[in-house]
Every structure is written in structure tokens, then in C-alpha cells.
Amino acid sequence: MTATPLPGGRLAAEIKAQVAALAEDWRRSGRQAVLAVVVATADESTLWYVRSLVAAADKTGIDCRLVDLGATATEPEIARHLDDLSADPQVHGILLQTPLPPGIAAARLVERIVPSKDVDGANPSSLGRLLVGQQAFAPATARAVVELLDYHQIPLAGRHMAVVGRSAVVGKPLLHLLLHRDATVTICHSASKPLARFTRPADIVAVAVGRPGLITADHIAPDTVVVDVGTNVAEDGRLVGDVDPDTVAPVAAGLTPVPGGVGSVTTALLLLHTLDAARASFARDAVAIS
Amino acid sequence: MTATPLPGGRLAAEIKAQVAALAEDWRRSGRQAVLAVVVATADESTLWYVRSLVAAADKTGIDCRLVDLGATATEPEIARHLDDLSADPQVHGILLQTPLPPGIAAARLVERIVPSKDVDGANPSSLGRLLVGQQAFAPATARAVVELLDYHQIPLAGRHMAVVGRSAVVGKPLLHLLLHRDATVTICHSASKPLARFTRPADIVAVAVGRPGLITADHIAPDTVVVDVGTNVAEDGRLVGDVDPDTVAPVAAGLTPVPGGVGSVTTALLLLHTLDAARASFARDAVAIS
Known part of the structure; x- marks a missing residue:
């Protein structure tokens, strides 16, 4: 068995097309x-x-x-x-x-x-609002993981998800997005040893550490879906993720590519968030004028 | 084997004594x-x-x-x-x-x-600051769990902790406090089924759901330490936790009582946080005057 590829290009294109249509409408007015x-x-x-x-x-x-x-x-x-x-x-x-x-x-x-302009959810206030489930922009990379899984119709509710990496930019906000979606989440990091103890039992593993080759076949079970959030520049200049695709792809059920996976969706979501922020701003202007 | 009781009374008394000593100093001035x-x-x-x-x-x-x-x-x-x-x-x-x-x-x-007066860490801004690791008051109940484990010398770094309950008041802030302490954390909730799948592999299980008898011997392994954050009023008027002590105590390695466990420490920490907030306020006054 070879892992089903879970690319992000088409989803990114769809999001961008949606942004472009509305931006064009606005420009006319x-x-x-x-x-x-x-x-x-x-x-x-x-x-x-x-x-x-x-x-x-x-x-x-x-x-x-x-x-x-x-x-x-x-x-x-x-x-x-x-x-x-x-x-x-x-x-x-x-x-x-x-x-x-x-x-x-x-x-x-x-x-x-x-916060109303914090389209990459970087301000702690945005993250706090995300935690409690109030309206806020999520960090685009964290949201991209969820959108990509949704796009490929991989259910989250009731599934066990391991998130590797506890950054405030990806791991922690992703954890909260997954909790809102009724996934059970295990969050792992450099002190989680052996890492495979926590990733092998999971239905889905998302990795956002920034270390090429961190996740190998040893870390996953045959039915695991693997989301690679890593973007590392290899010695030869190629962009590589945190997953070793050579050993993981033959074993996993699904794998997002790098490049062409989470990263492409992230950029599209940043633009979508900007559009949402502009929409809210225009709505406020309309109220102020009327 | 019977679980070692992990009461909070002495720790609460120590914290309160510390608060009282400083409050008395201040009163004199x-x-x-x-x-x-x-x-x-x-x-x-x-x-x-x-x-x-x-x-x-x-x-x-x-x-x-x-x-x-x-x-x-x-x-x-x-x-x-x-x-x-x-x-x-x-x-x-x-x-x-x-x-x-x-x-x-x-x-x-x-x-x-x-946020500077938010001694129970309720404001999303406080929770966001907690998430990113900036100075903030943690919700007192969440902090009480960590302080009680520290007091009984139960290590957290590198341990696997299951948190049952995803409230913004206990479960989620506790998760972040544990991550800061290098624990690997699995956060479970009503959609985590079967719950025992997630709690049995953990070294420590903390439960904050609000359902009496939720955690039984089936949910834990023989070496598990169990922290009961539940405070429910039973039909007969007694205060009971989320853990069934009759089945869990004979199996677990350690168990916090209800009442007399996390709850007593929570009140003491609220007072300690108030003291810390006052100290910061007095320090600002001193700077403003000088």
C-alpha cells in the first residue's frame, strides 16, 4: 500500500478564486x-x-x-x-x-x-479568543491543516489526533481548532519520549517542528494519516518537510506533500482572512454612514 | 495496594500563611x-x-x-x-x-x-498570554492541580498526562500549564470514546468534567496518579468529585480527595494571586511617586 497523496494546490486555488471574485466585486464599487x-x-x-x-x-x-x-x-x-x-x-x-x-x-x-486586523492570529488576545471559542483569526498555518483534512474528507470528530510541536504559531492553535472539532488531541514535543509512543496510537498525526526526517515509518501505524507542516530548506536547496516521505509514504494511509501541501493553503487563507477583515471593516463603515 | 492520598489542606495552609505574613507587613505600612x-x-x-x-x-x-x-x-x-x-x-x-x-x-x-486584576485568569487575553508563555494569572483551579502535584513531588516533565474536560476554566488552561512543564498532554472530552482508551495509557489523569462517578477503575492503570477536580453536590448533600473513590482508590497509585484536595488549594491560590496583583500595583505606585 502507498499513502494517498493529500495535496493542497486545488484547495488553495478554490480559496483564491473565492477571494478574487469578491475582491473584483468590491473594486467595481x-x-x-x-x-x-x-x-x-x-x-x-x-x-x-x-x-x-x-x-x-x-x-x-x-x-x-x-x-x-x-x-x-x-x-x-x-x-x-x-x-x-x-x-x-x-x-x-x-x-x-x-x-x-x-x-x-x-x-x-x-x-x-x-485583533480585527490580526489575520495570522499572532496576538495573544487572538489566541485567547480562539481558546475560548470566540470569533478570532486563527494562525493561517494551523487553520490550513484543518481545511486540508476537511477538503480530503478526513473526519476529525471522535478521532485521535497527535500534534507534534507546541509552538504558539502552529501546534497550540491547531490543538484548539481540533478540540473545537471534537477530536481527542495529544500534543507532543521535544520532551515526549519515545515520540512513537504518542504518535503510533493516533488516527492522524500532524507534525510542525522544523526538523527534516523527524517522522519515519517507526512513528506511524498502517492506517495513520500524516500531515506534514514542516518547511525546511535542505542542503541542496530543496524544500522538505518534517516527514521522511521515502519511509512513511509506503506505510501511511495518507500523506500531505511538501511543497504543495499545507503551505499552499496557508497563503490562500491569509488572503481569505484579509478579505474577511476587509468585509467586517466595510460593514462597520456602512453602519457608521447610515 | 491502596492509592496514596494526595490531600491539599497542608499546601493550602502554607500558601495562606505566606499570604498572611506579607499582608500583615503591608498593613503595618x-x-x-x-x-x-x-x-x-x-x-x-x-x-x-x-x-x-x-x-x-x-x-x-x-x-x-x-x-x-x-x-x-x-x-x-x-x-x-x-x-x-x-x-x-x-x-x-x-x-x-x-x-x-x-x-x-x-x-x-x-x-x-x-488582565492585571484578573486573578482567576478568566479574560481571554489572560488565557492567550498563558498560551504563549507570557506573564498572566492562570485560572486558580488549573494552577491548583499543578501545585498539588508539585507539593506531593509527582514529576511532570516527560510524563504523559490525560486531562479529561476541555473547559476554558480548567481543562484548557491546565493543558497549557502542563505543556510549559514539559508533560505530554492528551486532552479528552465527551467525544473521546471509549474514554479509557485515552486515560489508561497516561501516567497522570486529571478530571474536570462535573459528573460524579465518571472515572472508575476501568479508566486507569495500576500505576496511575489521579487528580479529581470535580466538585459536585450529591443527592445527600455531600460534596463529591468526578472520580469513584470506592473503585479507583484500591487500584491507583495516588488520588486527590474531594473535599480537601484541589478545591482547598484553589481558594488559597486566588488569595495568592490577589497578593501578587497588589504587589505589582504597589510597585507601580512606588515608581510613579519616585
Whole structure:
């Protein structure tokens, strides 16, 4: 048996088409959804990703404004830009791209992104609202895992899901999204030993650690569905996940590819969240005017 | 073998003694820590609990102010009181006691408790900060579970912990406290079937559901430590937990009693949190004056 591939390309295209249709409607009536991306790094792979985001936004009719503060930006400088963007009625979504210059923690800065524009769910307030089940933008990567499983009709309610990785960007918010969907969730991390003890009994394993080849055939059972959230640049420049597809694909029931899996859906969801933020903003404007 | 009892009384007394010593020091220099408890119910067992909290605060030298709005209080009325208390420099801790009058959701109201006074970690902002690992008050019951295990020298790092119950008040915040302590956590709920599939493999099982007798000998392995967070009033008026002690105690390695377990520590921690909030407030005053 070979794992059924669970690609994200078509789902991403469908989400983008939905975004593009509404953005086009808005444009005809003079309204424009705007996403601001704050960047403060010279890291080439980050800049490559940001340029691809700008291009994707452009294709869907969302104005993606790159606020490039350079690799020598200071914390007060970044903070001021986030405050300004939070207050700017023309901007609907704000993304603070990591990495930041050495010594500057994203954790403090993301609190300056007003929750209504926090399209990547980075502000602890957004995460707290997600935890209690109130309206909030989920981190796009975490939501992409759930959307991709839904798209491939893999049920979550009553299933046992192991999440490997406890970051505030993926693992923890994913855990809460899965709880809202009635999955039983085990969250594993570097102190979970042996890791296979926790991943083998699970129906679905989602891995978001950032270590190539972490998950091998030993970690999964024959009927496991595996979602690879890792995006690592290998020595030869290829993009690879946290799963070793050579050993896992022959055993697992399903496997999301890297690239072309969760990552492609993530970008599409960032644009969808920006659209949702713009829609809410336009609705508020309409109420204020009437 | 019979489970080692894991009572909370001594730990609660130690915490209260620590609170009392500092409160007494402050009183000599004219400073007083104040906890405000907002109540809007005629429910007898709730009023009984609140009176016991006031008495416990009194004994430790914390001024616990009961703001009793009555069972007919409206949402705007409760909201206004929470706003006033959040702004009042004389008040250091705020607790919104549930249940509230029919149709009034605590979820909306707790957002009005400023995080620096949110001594029971009810505001989603507090929960979000807890999730990302920033300074915040944890819900006292969730913290009580961790403190009680620490007190009885039951290690958490690298252990597998099953949390039964996914409330925003206990289960979910407890999960994050355990993750910060390097436990691997499985969170179970009403859709986790059969429940024993998830609780039997765990080293420690914490139950916070509110259903007497939910956990029996079938749910645990012989070396399991069981923490009973349930507080249910039985038909005969006795306080009982979620664990059936008659079948579990002969099998488990350890078991927290109800009453006299987690609950007693919870009250002590609420007072400790109020003290911590007052300390931070006094420190801010000192900075403002100097």
C-alpha cells in the first residue's frame, strides 16, 4: 500500500478564486482590501516567501503592501509601524514577518496588531479568543491543516489526533481548532519520549517542528494519516518537510506533500482572512454612514 | 495496594500563611490588598462558597469585598461594575462569580476585567498570554492541580498526562500549564470514546468534567496518579468529585480527595494571586511617586 497523496494546490486555488471574485466585486464599487506585511530581515528565503505572497495577493486583487524596514530596524521603529497600521482605516490585515533583527522578540510586538486586523492570529488576545471559542483569526498555518483534512474528507470528530510541536504559531492553535472539532488531541514535543509512543496510537498525526526526517515509518501505524507542516530548506536547496516521505509514504494511509501541501493553503487563507477583515471593516463603515 | 492520598489542606495552609505574613507587613505600612467578588445569583451553594472565600480572605488579611448585585442583575449593570472595579486603584483582584442570571454569558463580561486584576485568569487575553508563555494569572483551579502535584513531588516533565474536560476554566488552561512543564498532554472530552482508551495509557489523569462517578477503575492503570477536580453536590448533600473513590482508590497509585484536595488549594491560590496583583500595583505606585 502507498499513502494517498493529500495535496493542497486545488484547495488553495478554490480559496483564491473565492477571494478574487469578491475582491473584483468590491473594486467595481471602489473598495480595495489591503494587507500590510512588515518585514525587517535580509534573510533571502524569507524575502522570497514575502515576494511570493505579494504576487499571490496581486493575482487575487488584494493590495499587499510591503513595509520593508530593513535588517537594522529597531524595536521602537517596528512598534511604531504596527501602531500606525493598526490605526490606519485603509489597512485591513497586518502580518509581522519573522525572523526579526537579533534581540527583537516578535511576542511583544504582535500585541500591537489590533485583533480585527490580526489575520495570522499572532496576538495573544487572538489566541485567547480562539481558546475560548470566540470569533478570532486563527494562525493561517494551523487553520490550513484543518481545511486540508476537511477538503480530503478526513473526519476529525471522535478521532485521535497527535500534534507534534507546541509552538504558539502552529501546534497550540491547531490543538484548539481540533478540540473545537471534537477530536481527542495529544500534543507532543521535544520532551515526549519515545515520540512513537504518542504518535503510533493516533488516527492522524500532524507534525510542525522544523526538523527534516523527524517522522519515519517507526512513528506511524498502517492506517495513520500524516500531515506534514514542516518547511525546511535542505542542503541542496530543496524544500522538505518534517516527514521522511521515502519511509512513511509506503506505510501511511495518507500523506500531505511538501511543497504543495499545507503551505499552499496557508497563503490562500491569509488572503481569505484579509478579505474577511476587509468585509467586517466595510460593514462597520456602512453602519457608521447610515 | 491502596492509592496514596494526595490531600491539599497542608499546601493550602502554607500558601495562606505566606499570604498572611506579607499582608500583615503591608498593613503595618498602611497598605491593604483588596479582592472584589462580583456575585449575581441566589444559588445557595454559590453564596455558601463566596462566604467561605470572604472568610478565608479575612483570615489572611486580604480585604474581600462582596459586590452582590442580586439574581435580577442585568448585563449592563454587571458590566458597569466590572469597568468601575477595573479602574479603581484601591482594588487589586476581581472575580466574576458564576452562575450569572439566565441569558447572561460570563464570556463577554470577563473581557472587562483588566488582565492585571484578573486573578482567576478568566479574560481571554489572560488565557492567550498563558498560551504563549507570557506573564498572566492562570485560572486558580488549573494552577491548583499543578501545585498539588508539585507539593506531593509527582514529576511532570516527560510524563504523559490525560486531562479529561476541555473547559476554558480548567481543562484548557491546565493543558497549557502542563505543556510549559514539559508533560505530554492528551486532552479528552465527551467525544473521546471509549474514554479509557485515552486515560489508561497516561501516567497522570486529571478530571474536570462535573459528573460524579465518571472515572472508575476501568479508566486507569495500576500505576496511575489521579487528580479529581470535580466538585459536585450529591443527592445527600455531600460534596463529591468526578472520580469513584470506592473503585479507583484500591487500584491507583495516588488520588486527590474531594473535599480537601484541589478545591482547598484553589481558594488559597486566588488569595495568592490577589497578593501578587497588589504587589505589582504597589510597585507601580512606588515608581510613579519616585
